[in-house]
Amino acid sequence: MQCEICGREAGMGRQIVLDRSTLVVCDKCVLFGVEKESEKPAERRIPAAPVRTIKPPMFEEKEFDLGLEIVPDFGKQIRRARELKGLTVKELAMKIFEKESLLHRIENQAIKPSDALIEKLGKQLGIQLKKKTL
């Protein structure tokens, strides 16, 4: 039995209704029409997927992120705080296990540090890089 749509070997074939005519098609081409349910030999029932109860994620009570925005001059603040501590970019990078090049880019404000990095830098340098914008 050849599929009447794509011409591939369709085995027993499946009957679909397409534009009011009945076609015998392969498993792939069933999608093109409405399958004649009643004429299917053995009803292949797809068991309903188990209903998964999705728990809402625990609300993270991190005061840190609530309405807080990174300060606009974060690069300057990081550099100043770092220099006050007498650290080179490389030394600071080593202390917080980050790449020196990344810190350079942050100090030049080429990129914004991630929240995790803001936290690390803040702790290491004793500065608050986020402030309320409200």
Ligand SMILES: [Zn+2]
């Ligand atoms: Zn086909």
